[in-house]
Amino acid sequence: MDQRSKNKLKRKMRKIKKINFIRRIVQLVCFFLLPGLFIQIYTSTKALVMALVNSSFSLQANLLDLAVVLSVYPLTLLLGRFFCGWVCAMGSIGDLLTAIRNGLKIKELKMEGSAGQKLKAVKYILLLFAIIFIWVLQIIAIPQGINPLDAFGVLVSLNNWDLLLSTFLVATILLAAILVLSFFVPRFFCRYLCPTGAILSLLSLPRMLTIKKPRENCRNCTLCTQNCPMAIPLYKTDKSRSGECIECGQCVIGCPMDNCHMQLAGKDLNTKTIGTIAATTIVGLNYIGTISANAVAFESTQTLTMDASQSATASSTKYQDGSYPGTAPGFQGQITVDVTVANGLITAIDEVSNEDTPEFFNRCWNTVTGEIIQSQTTDVDAVSGATYSSQGIMDAVAAALYGQTGTTAAIGESADSILAESKTIDSSSTASSQKSSMSSDAAALFTDGTYEGSGSGLRGETLVEVTVQAGKITAISEISKQDDDQFFYRAWDTVTEEIIAAQSIEVDAVSGATYSSNSIMEAVAAALDLTFENPNSSLQGGHGRP
Template identity: 30%
Template sequence: MKKSESKSLRQRVQLFLALALIIIIILYNLYINEILDFKILSIADLNPYGGWNALREYVTDSSYEFEGINKSIALTIAILAISVLGGRFFCGWLCPLGAIQDLGAWLSSKIKISKHVKINKKGHNPFFIKYPILLSLLLISILGYGAVIAELSPWRALLNLPRLFSAWAEMKIGFIILAFVFLASMLLPRFFCRYLCPLGAAQSLFSSLSLTSLKHSKTCHSCNKCLEECPAGLKFLKESDSISPECIRCLNCVEQCKIRNESRAYLSLFNKKVSKISYFALMSILFVVLWIGMPKLWVRNSYDGNIILGTLKDGAYQGEAKGFAGKIITEIIVEDGKIIEIEIIDHHESKGWYDEAFMVIPKEIIKKQRLQVDAVSGATKTSKGLLKSVESALKKAK
């Protein structure tokens, strides 16, 4: 495969995924606004921190019951699993924030705003800022302030970009950080990946155990000509035949050596060379199988309320319960012994994750006249909080 062909493969993959993501987000917003009655995926299904949220709840909440593997949890597992097998493949090929940064670097080279900043390195990134950030975010989340740090997420902002104007008041910090990520990438390729991304830091830690490594041949003199345009700013070290776990596996360097025909960088799996096409196919298939397939193996996503709906007294009743970010206060209206309306009076849930739960669950309760309805995938904590809030209101109507 020629160099231009190798590089364009990743660009085509990123373009395809960007278009697919745009379609998914547009359809989801039409679904939320009740213009369409179907969706491909929920925005919550695209939350890569779902697995961590479930683990945190299991450890810190004694009342937590594992409800199975939803797409958000499966996404976390898939990202980390392919990191162990193939390094940071997700960062280099699949991550939408990575694609945004590559677009910024490409735009900078085309309009020549400035030359890319060059940082002197000795084979790896010397500023491990993202690791303290990862640790800090985990601790803050464990202490119960996950909703606060969610406001800072450029990932959430990117998924809600079509609602920029309507969501600005609630998500302006995330949108500003997203804009900063794009602008910074015009000065330094993959700036966010290198220095700030907590998900990238987690993948680098798992990538240090990777079964696939990027190596150079024994005759290589570590001139690093092949890494002159490395988006992660990495170099081969003379004392090591492989590259840092910070490598995002873009594979731009896996080409014929510019100096000597017999020397080149290559991918190694179990000490055997692997072609770029084989690597891409293996990682892509594994990722899709884990993300899409795992939720089908174990899902139990319904809420079993303690209330058995019988004859309800007519009137308006309020209830409250804890959701993901705080109290969810609801009001139910009962007429002729039946629930005819459910309104969310107050809440502090994170926009972009709660929308579907607040739209779907009240309708299902009213339609079925019972609380045994499915929680929304990827927004389980919010869903359960809403259902428990309605349950507390129903207790007053019994």
């Protein structure tokens, strides 16, 4: 190599180091600002699709989800996957592992040829599976503790790492396996597994930005493909708008002939400039959208609080006036709230402390507390993408209210998880209010006493306790169950209340929780020695059966 070529190579290496340094700084900043954004994009998309499928979409309830997707989707549609290449925390960890491997001079595990390209289809298959069975049909739920992204959330929070070896042990093992593979295969998770990447890949296909590399000026070194962390076979084409491209610019800066360019409308772009602008835009839009959505939710909560106070005098008293603290576990630790009751109604819920990741806790706080105040019960929907924090808030409020009311049904199913050790929830006053609608001279239907019965659900046995007073069913308490919480508690309150109201087990199953509904009816029938033919044995599929 002559001196001129050596000087050119040195200049090229300085350029590569400079651009990579700037990208690493941007990635580091984004990692600390928004480590969970790649998870939020997926969960917000899921929440929006499920809201549309269930005809429950509302601008107020889904504003935060809209803010999250709108901070990323338009830019991806216009320019490509800059989020993946410059912002995503999981991608940044993958790049770090690759840099460490290169520094140690350990060989990369090549996933070459058609087999490597076919493996990229796995993430699209996973996304399609999730859309059909989790988002639309809603017949499958991922059990707590096995999703590796949950373990990632705990890991990057730098808090409560003990959960990684207890609650999230399986998730931790899966995450460790992904990270090990990412050490040997650049961007392993991004290439083959990431559902968010699959969404953004499809969304980026019509983008205006192109990687141009005229092959007539190429010396066939294939460095563009070798430098590509997504293993796109760039040497085979003159220009590329592959959905797999994460706009990292490694092909551009690594070309020794300066033959590879990032272009928009035929004009060359500076990789580090466009990447920095794109990342700043995404982070800025996300912060502006999130703050605005939380402000709207806060205003809504304040309005609900005022409405609750104004309507208190016209409503029956549910709770004893006062201020009550309550604590329950969230995603990463304890959530403590202070619940204010005025004129017998919940009028305010204040956060005392929480140990959850702020972006997930804040995502659900205003929505969940607002709905609790509005409905005067903790039996409200969890916010998609912040399920653990949502349930923790409900449980904390239930813990605060337990014992402060004669209507435990108003507390909702959250009390079950807080007071599971007691194996029973007193529903007597709920039954009393429902009994008042019946004829006062109705004949006694059952023999007074307390009875136990069991029924078969989707996962196993449901065991209940039925209380009969004055010849009528007055309370139904859960002793144990084996069905998934998500489906069992969707059915529990509705089915038991309808049984008490009708004084009959001939009530409707709850759509989306058919197996659990039937198991509850069968258990009550067994306790009362009634005939009931459980249709679960004849059903096919899962809880989604109508």
